[in-house]
Amino acid sequence: MKKLINHPDTVVRETLEGMALAHPNLIKVHFDPHFIYRADAPITDKVAIISGGGSGHEPMHGGFVGMGMLDAACPGEIFTSPTPDQMLEAAKMVNSGAGVLNIVKNYSGDVMNFEMAAELALSENIKVSNILIDDDVAVKDSLYTQGRRGVGTTVLAEKICGAAAESGYDLTQIANLCRKVNSNGRSMGMALTSCTTPAKGSPTFELGETEIEVGIGIHGEPGRERLSLKSADEITEMLTLSILEDPIYTRTVREWNLETGEWEELTISDPPLKTGDSVLAFVNSMGGTPISELYIIYRKLVEICEKKGIKIIRNLVGAYITSLDMQGCSITLLKLDEELVKFWDAPVKTPSLYW
Amino acid sequence: MKKLINHPDTVVRETLEGMALAHPNLIKVHFDPHFIYRADAPITDKVAIISGGGSGHEPMHGGFVGMGMLDAACPGEIFTSPTPDQMLEAAKMVNSGAGVLNIVKNYSGDVMNFEMAAELALSENIKVSNILIDDDVAVKDSLYTQGRRGVGTTVLAEKICGAAAESGYDLTQIANLCRKVNSNGRSMGMALTSCTTPAKGSPTFELGETEIEVGIGIHGEPGRERLSLKSADEITEMLTLSILEDPIYTRTVREWNLETGEWEELTISDPPLKTGDSVLAFVNSMGGTPISELYIIYRKLVEICEKKGIKIIRNLVGAYITSLDMQGCSITLLKLDEELVKFWDAPVKTPSLYW
Amino acid sequence: MITQKQLLQWLETLVQVFNDHKDYLTELDAAIGDADHGINMSRGFQKVGEKLPTLPDQDLGNMFKTVSMTLISSVGGASGPLYGTFFLKASAIAAGKHQLTDEELGTLLQAGVEGVIQRGKANLGDKTMVDVLTPAVEVYQKAIAQGDTIKEALVKTVATAEQAMKNTIPLMAKKGRASYLGQRSIGHQDPGATSCYLILKTLGETVEG
Amino acid sequence: MITQKQLLQWLETLVQVFNDHKDYLTELDAAIGDADHGINMSRGFQKVGEKLPTLPDQDLGNMFKTVSMTLISSVGGASGPLYGTFFLKASAIAAGKHQLTDEELGTLLQAGVEGVIQRGKANLGDKTMVDVLTPAVEVYQKAIAQGDTIKEALVKTVATAEQAMKNTIPLMAKKGRASYLGQRSIGHQDPGATSCYLILKTLGETVEG
Numbered sequence A, B: 001m002k003k004l005i006n007h008p009d010t011v012v013r014e015t016l017e018g019m020a021l022a023h024p025n026l027i028k029v030h031f032d033p034h035f036i037y038r039a040d041a042p043i044t045d046k047v048a049i050i051s052g053g054g055s056g057h058e059p060m061h062g063g064f065v066g067m068g069m070l071d072a073a074c075p076g077e078i079f080t081s082p083t084p085d086q087m088l089e090a091a092k093m094v095n096s097g098a099g100v101l102n103i104v105k106n107y108s109g110d111v112m113n114f115e116m117a118a119e120l121a122l123s124e125n126i127k128v129s130n131i132l133i134d135d136d137v138a139v140k141d142s143l144y145t146q147g148r149r150g151v152g153t154t155v156l157a158e159k160i161c162g163a164a165a166e167s168g169y170d171l172t173q174i175a176n177l178c179r180k181v182n183s184n185g186r187s188m189g190m191a192l193t194s195c196t197t198p199a200k201g202s203p204t205f206e207l208g209e210t211e212i213e214v215g216i217g218i219h220g221e222p223g224r225e226r227l228s229l230k231s232a233d234e235i236t237e238m239l240t241l242s243i244l245e246d247p248i249y250t251r252t253v254r255e256w257n258l259e260t261g262e263w264e265e266l267t268i269s270d271p272p273l274k275t276g277d278s279v280l281a282f283v284n285s286m287g288g289t290p291i292s293e294l295y296i297i298y299r300k301l302v303e304i305c306e307k308k309g310i311k312i313i314r315n316l317v318g319a320y321i322t323s324l325d326m327q328g329c330s331i332t333l334l335k336l337d338e339e340l341v342k343f344w345d346a347p348v349k350t351p352s353l354y355w
Numbered sequence C, D: 001m002i003t004q005k006q007l008l009q010w011l012e013t014l015v016q017v018f019n020d021h022k023d024y025l026t027e028l029d030a031a032i033g034d035a036d037h038g039i040n041m042s043r044g045f046q047k048v049g050e051k052l053p054t055l056p057d058q059d060l061g062n063m064f065k066t067v068s069m070t071l072i073s074s075v076g077g078a079s080g081p082l083y084g085t086f087f088l089k090a091s092a093i094a095a096g097k098h099q100l101t102d103e104e105l106g107t108l109l110q111a112g113v114e115g116v117i118q119r120g121k122a123n124l125g126d127k128t129m130v131d132v133l134t135p136a137v138e139v140y141q142k143a144i145a146q147g148d149t150i151k152e153a154l155v156k157t158v159a160t161a162e163q164a165m166k167n168t169i170p171l172m173a174k175k176g177r178a179s180y181l182g183q184r185s186i187g188h189q190d191p192g193a194t195s196c197y198l199i200l201k202t203l204g205e206t207v208e209g
């Protein structure tokens, strides 16, 4: 394994140290427990947005802390969910009294840790809503699995909810908005190469010189199927059609009911994308793929969407939710409406998204 | 070779097509000859800034076209200098009458092609200045080589000169500013892995599992020396000391004298960095190295500079001048003064630098 | 009856056990998960080890609460909240006590299992730690009710846990990360079921003396 | 004397020659440069080939100017401006003509070499195309001055070029990309010197008939 690190055990801490030094005007870092938070937190009367997850997906989530996006991010060990004490301390630090929205990617570890954090926060009289992101169409059913994983839509939800919080939305409104973004977003990814985690030191899975892994998550786990290497256009077509042809998706999630003060089960159905929809198209590098190749993908994506009558009215092209050094890409399509467009366009000032 | 491309011959064109589709508000792309230019060019009374070079270094240069930075960028084939006709057509497109500054990285191909372009432009009554960037301390002498290569300082010069042009500097002032930025900037890079060009399809050089290449350029050419793998801290120290301990550097360059209308030889000496200097620290990924590792580098860089009495007052951390999928990093230190800080901080609106 | 000393001994041994089985559990997790279960458990019990000197002065309720909080704040992943909840529920049963009757130990384990199920929503057969915990604790309680000594009951418990752990091999995972693999999860032993077995086995050995 | 037809034939053959030697030149460039010289030259002469049908109607001046502009706008890298300048200077000498005397050919080559030197500032011994061009053109002019026929003179020119090309092997590069390698550039034949040799060799063969 060749990486620019000192020791597998110090990667997360040293990354955080570097971030704090590089962006003192935007963020601060709290150590033990670790979390990154807005330099100017808490913001009076503003709902605080917190996210978190295993490390190794940089710039997500820490790179998205700042005005108009996250108030705090809780990084776990590499590819391991962070712990409730991080989330609780972060909530205490950034909560202004208007409550906290936790944006949680749907992995059993993240979900359970954020649920415990919510219970702890609620017991300290912090209003909390946990909203799940589960947008990965590579996972087909929700009955016989943990349900769809949270991938690309997470970044978009963080941006959009962050802007809504900035505009004065209250916790219930933001929770509804976040649920909408999740319902409107669908993603699919693929890998040319496996990533290598510092702890293991060798590729998580082996891919031959002419093989690709399709339907991967973001933790180096194997994907839905292994195929022979294809051209960028063919790969784009495959990913895009997986998203466009994905049927209605229904699952039951557990959410905290702020009024009854109890967990309750909620059944959510996401309608498929359809002709005439306006979307945000997000082409993402898994980390090792250069931006030039993302533009080649984007070019084909535009062509396919045009043919299918889907209008791309916003886009994001770059490395935003990654798997360490993995080569590959993911595509996310998020159906937009006026509300989402407004909050997508709103200013954002974070280390890795800034306008 | 596994890449998200369709064919080695179409990589450059398709990347440009994708860029044009992704950023219609910021840039436009002209094909045959290829160049990227500001969507709102020419800007009345503003000096136009053009750069260019081989492709494969994305986002440089095309990703830096827009308000406050470049007016046009000319991409060559992968790692091959663009041609004078591209530069001439780009100059015609973006020149408002206030003249054109060409920012040229010091490679024989780039230098000669930009010189020819300047001659062609001058013969069409476009005022042109070509300023060289030659900041790579890995190249020791200028007498027995082509002179230092242009690397990381290029990005900083493009940003700073772009802002100066926006503020109303005339061509002579901007040429002077660009020369100053170049004199104030020093860089050093290293590779963990070789890049793979689409045309060759296999790594340009072979590095063992425990070897690194130090003092590399940005074209996959071998570096100054091959060493055994080291920790991030050791690598940071090695690169930083190469820069800090680099003595005065003197060389003769050829510049067009706007008054005499002739090429003239100019001898330039860059003083070394010294205790008490304020700098911009730029930690750059060669393409395949994730941003988390750059922060680990940055953290150590801050520590070393502090010890040496060098004050880092601005920074840039990310993948800005790359070698395709190469894993590795480069460090650039740019000595700052009030003028440079002002123009660094000024707004910029390009696909890949935006504030 | 089981004393605080024995329970402390159990925890102390677990620190060693998870250190020794770090690579083994991680390898199991590499096959159908993300190759970190051993790392997570050993990191967590390492931290528990650091807390050991402070535990003898507390009652069992506070002792298990400390274990719970330590695991919750250091394991992460799916197993952190699950084992954390197990010990949190246990601490409620053990509050104010310095020893447990055989029946109380059963009630404590039972509460722990219920906490895990509440937290993780796994059903029997989903190929998780629940597949070991549920039958093992059931066997313990039945044995004590039948008049077995605690030693006898724990021998049966550990045997049941071992078999249950092996029984996860042919199952298809329906919860946790392994569920994404669908059919491909069949044929591998569940890492969380394995760490559960190790915990119960160590308890048995501690009481055995 | 050399006719326009012969010069056209030369260019036409060069399209083929650079197509055939693409990998060879690229390999030479891989050793001490960036592995593109063959690709650059073949891309450039491919474009010249596309222009061939338009050339017979022009005088030699315009013909070489077209070649120059085509190479300049399609080769890129270091060799593009250098060969482009070579043919640009040649075009000035050939302006208005449809054939060249033996002396005029010498003057034309001489002007081309001077252009390359002006543009690239390389000295003899810097391990570049200049190391082939300078002695070869000198030999041609001397031979013609001594009364050699053009055929005889070109035989000597090509022989000199071949030897000069090989002489670049032990040199350390001081110009171009290879100069970054310092000592490591020793022991490799310069790719640009090699493409120069191919150009002169093809000229000789064309006149040979």
Ligand SMILES: Nc1ncnc2c1ncn2[C@@H]1O[C@H](COP(=O)(O)OP(=O)(O)O)[C@@H](O)[C@H]1O
Binding pocket: A080, A081, A108, A109, A110, C029, C033, C034, C036, C037, C040, C041, C076, C077, C078, C079, C080, C082, C116, C119, C120, C121, C122, C127, C128, C129, C130, C175, C176, C177, C190, C191, C192, C193
């Ligand atoms: N919902 C759940 N209910 C019960 N046990 C679960 C659940 N999800 C995962 N597990 C257990 O957790 C184990 C994995 O733990 P670990 O590897 O530490 O966490 P992660 O899966 O987050 O990496 C699995 O082997 C399984 O036994």
Ligand SMILES: Nc1ncnc2c1ncn2[C@@H]1O[C@H](COP(=O)(O)OP(=O)(O)O)[C@@H](O)[C@H]1O
Binding pocket: B080, B081, B108, B109, B110, D029, D033, D034, D036, D037, D040, D041, D076, D077, D078, D079, D080, D082, D116, D119, D120, D121, D122, D127, D128, D129, D130, D175, D176, D177, D190, D191, D192, D193
């Ligand atoms: N300054 C120079 N003067 C003369 N010839 C040069 C100079 N620089 C480079 N060359 C020639 O150009 C050749 C390399 O051409 P090419 O590979 O096409 O361009 P690049 O080096 O830009 O990739 C070298 O082998 C050398 O002969």
Ligand SMILES: [Mg+2]
Binding pocket: A079, A080, A081, A109, C034, C036, C077, C078
């Ligand atoms: Mg994990």
Ligand SMILES: [Mg+2]
Binding pocket: B079, B080, B081, B109, D034, D036, D077, D078
């Ligand atoms: Mg080249």
Ligand SMILES: [Mg+2]
Binding pocket: C029, C033, C034, C035, C036, C037, C077, C177
């Ligand atoms: Mg795991």
Ligand SMILES: [Mg+2]
Binding pocket: D029, D033, D034, D035, D036, D037, D077, D177
């Ligand atoms: Mg070359």
